[in-house]
Amino acid sequence: MNDTQAPVWITSPGSLNRTIQCSDATGLTNAQALAPTASDNCTVNLTPVKTTGSFVTGSCPQSGTYTNTWVVSDDCGNTSSVYTQVITIVDTQAPTLTPPADITIYKDAQCNYDAAPAITGSASNVVDNCDPNPSVSHFDNPGFVFNPVNGDVNHGNGYSFPFVVRGMDGLTAADIKSIMLYISTNQELSSLEYTLISPSGQGIILVGPYCASCNPGNTGNFKPTFYPASSGYPKWNSSNLITDSNGNYTPSDGVSYVNPTPPELTAGYISKFEDFTGPMNGTWTLFAIKDGTSSGHGAFNGITLTPKLCNNSDIIVRSWTATDACGNTSPRYDQVIKVLDNTVPVWTSVASSLDVTIECNNVTGLAAAQAMQPVASDNCDKALVIKKTSGAFIPGTCPQKGTYTNTFTVEDNCGNQVATPFVQTITIVDTTAPVLSEAPADVTVECNAVPVAATLTATDNCD
Incomplete structure (x- = not known):
């Protein structure tokens, strides 16, 4: 077998x-x-x-x-x-890291600054499940950037996209320099609405409000930037025909009539950024909604909120990521870097260099002295405005002489004020003697015929 x-x-x-x-x-x-x-x-x-x-x-x-x-x-x-x-x-697990702490740095005497990681800090605690040496990179933004994972806006119920602003202590929600919006649509823009809602619950319509009878506008990708009303840019409204991907606008100044109302909108609508109240720090929301009866869809692709600091200060939102050898990239970890100008202006005019002494009758000289002002310089502000406080005339030992004491201050456009006011002293003097009128001629008379004494007059430059 x-x-x-x-x-x-x-x-x-x-x-x-x-x-x-x-x-x-x-x-x-x-x-x-x-x-x-x-x-x-x-x-x-x-x-x-x-x-x-x-x-x-x-x-x-x-x-x-x-x-x-x-x-x-x-x-x-x-x-x-x-x-x-x-x-x-x-390996599908992304690395993690700890971003450097938020930091404030200052501009130097030439209004320059160094925001390199060697100065502002680097990421630490970079850890990956398998790669012992993930690569770390960073990129800088001029404001707070939010890009949703999925920003589709394809039905009429609305979508809330929250993002956080931090490190802006001392600023209010009204201190917005600009809002850049990244949106796209394959249908008319008039069927879409994008509302920015502050941490205090106030809302402002950036794009919209939508309406079925408005100009349909274009389809495609759009990157409008919105500024305070003081910018003078035109308002975006739902009847605008947007012909390119960029443009400068102010918010639409509209009030939405759509349902549902954004849940974050608890304090009503405002018409311009300047009307925001409450803090800048906190959770902002971009609420997107489309006309539910319209075909197609739109998409919210991102937003950049840039706070308004003084003219010579900047904000850098540095985003750190780590990537392992298998291409897994960590979430974005943000570091807020404020670049401030805290250097005070200085007087380039030498102290007492504007002091003058003038005769009491020199009206032209006094006017010229009062028109003088010192010169100051600043590391950043090249258009300093000097403010004068004119002193009243203080009589001296006689009414015709005395002094005017004028003081000058200067402040740069970041609010840094010169340490010591500049003082100008204008001294009024009277050194000219009066002049008598001509006396009568000498005469010889008898002792019993002495004439009455003549009355003389005198003139003076000031008295």
């Missing part, structure tokens, strides 16, 4: 395959411990023989495969087909 039938595998093909995260050592051990089972028509105790495959790197060092194979033979030497197990190692 002969046995010519080879053993067969009971374990179904592929059932031992596993996909495991690169950091899951226990999972890999358990997968490597798996083994298929087989049966034979005659031999009861079968022992599969495993050939362990080495790790084959995939598209990155932390991913790849182990391919293990088994064969089994019965007591008569009949050998089974090869059973294959594939253990796939993947």
Whole structure:
């Protein structure tokens, strides 16, 4: 009697395959411990023989495969087909990091600054599940940037997209320099509405309000920038035909009539950025909604809110990310860098250089002296406005002489005021003697004919 039938595998093909995260050592051990089972028509105790495959790197060092194979033979030497197990190692976990702390730096004497990470700090605690050395990068924005993962606006119920502004202590919500909006649509713009809602619950319509009868506008990608009403830019309204991807506007000054009302809108609508109240810091919301009866859809792709600091100060929102060797990139971690000008102006005019002494009757000289003003310089502000406080005339030892004491101050456009006021003293003097009228001629008279004394007059430059 002969046995010519080879053993067969009971374990179904592929059932031992596993996909495991690169950091899951226990999972890999358990997968490597798996083994298929087989049966034979005659031999009861079968022992599969495993050939362990080495790790084959995939598209990155932390991913790849182990391919293990088994064969089994019965007591008569009949050998089974090869059973294959594939253990796939993947790395889908992004690194994490700790961004540097928010920081304030200051401009130097030339109005320059250095915001390099060596000065402002670098990311720390960069950790990845598998890659021991993830790469760290950063990019700078002029404001607070939010890009939603999914910004589709494709039905009429509305979507709320919250984002956080921080580090702007001392600013109010009205201190907006600009809002840049990134939107797209494959239908008319008049069917879309985008409302910005402050941390205090006030809302302002940037785009809209939508209406079915308005000019349909264009389709495509749009990047309008909105400024305070004081900018003088035109208002965006739902009947505008926007012909390119960029444009400068002020908010629409409208009141929405759509339902539902944004849940974050608790303090009503305002018409311009200057009307915002409450803090700049906190959670802002971009509420997007479309006319539910319109076909197509729109998309909110992002927003940049740039606060308004003084003219010679800046804000940098530095976004840090870490990427491992498998291309997994961490979420964005933001660091707020405020660049301020805290250098006070200085007087370039020498102290007392405007002091003058003038005769009391020199009206022209007094006017010229009063028109003088000192010169100041500043590291950043090249258009300083000097303010004068004119002093009243203070009489001296006689009514015609005395002093005017004028003081000057200067403040740059970041509110830095010169340390010491400049003082000008105008001294009024009277050094000219009066002049008598001509006396009568000498005469010789008899003792009993002495004439009455003549009355003389005198003139003076001031008295």
